[in-house]
Amino acid sequence: MVLNWGSDLTRVAETESHDVEGFTFQGYNVYQLPDPTATKEEAVRIATFDIADGIKSVIDKTVDPDIR
Numbered sequence: 001m002v003l004n005w006g007s008d009l010t011r012v013a014e015t016e017s018h019d020v021e022g023f024t025f026q027g028y029n030v031y032q033l034p035d036p037t038a039t040k041e042e043a044v045r046i047a048t049f050d051i052a053d054g055i056k057s058v059i060d061k062t063v064d065p066d067i068r
Contacts, residue, residue, distance in 0.1 A: 026058065027051050
């Protein structure tokens with residue numbers, strides 16, 4: 001399987017330039033599911049791609065339902 005998240009370059013740029021109240025895009029976590037019907041709890045993180053900016057952790061975890 002090939003993972004490609006760069007086919008829509010406009011959407012990639014929108015995602016990677018995201019900035020809300022000083023919180024900027026920090027990178028990607030890539031997860032693998034064991035099968036197509038698996039739940040998110042069954043996901044295993046297989047890779048992290050992080051911006052090299054010295055930020056090592058994000059303290060507050062929130063989800064913005066308006067971002068898809």
